[in-house]
Amino acid sequence: MKTTRIMAIVAMSATLMLTAGGAVAHHSVALMYDMNSEVTIVGSIVELEWRNPHAWLHLEVENDAGEPELWKVEFGSANSLYRRGWRPANLPIGSNVTVHGLPARDGSRSVDGEEVVLEDGTRLLSGTNPDDE
Numbered sequence: 001m002k003t004t005r006i007m008a009i010v011a012m013s014a015t016l017m018l019t020a021g022g023a024v025a026h027h028s029v030a031l032m033y034d035m036n037s038e039v040t041i042v043g044s045i046v047e048l049e050w051r052n053p054h055a056w057l058h059l060e061v062e063n064d065a066g067e068p069e070l071w072k073v074e075f076g077s078a079n080s081l082y083r084r085g086w087r088p089a090n091l092p093i094g095s096n097v098t099v100h101g102l103p104a105r106d107g108s109r110s111v112d113g114e115e116v117v118l119e120d121g122t123r124l125l126s127g128t129n130p131d132d133e
Contacts, residue, residue, distance in 0.1 A: 045057060046059065069109055072109065073116075097117060
């Protein structure tokens with residue numbers, strides 16, 4: 001009887017630990033990014049993480065002193081970007097892009113990407129297309 005109770009507690013604890021991680025790991029855009037500000041960065045793509053639950057674009061951006069800095073741009077899931085017409089082939093390593101989005105609240109070089117403008121002027125939107133409203 002005592003062994004069964006201990007096994008049940010261990011099983012419940014393991015289940016709680018395994019399922020709670022996802023809830024803690026997911027975050028609100030408003031918690032991480034300043035919803036009242038906008039930032040525009042221009043840089044060269046060094047990496048694209050095409051995955052769920054968030055896709056990431058890593059850019060090398062020249063700062064005011066002319067030195068390169070690494071910036072990270074967060075988007076929604078790769079699935080949602082794909083449904084909006086994005087393809088990984090649109091964002092090849094080395095290409096230059098302009099990103100419009102929300103700056104990180106903590107001052108880090110991180111942006112919640114709302115729009116990416118490719119060198120040829122093509123606009124990739126990660127949110128609702130303002131022209132549709």
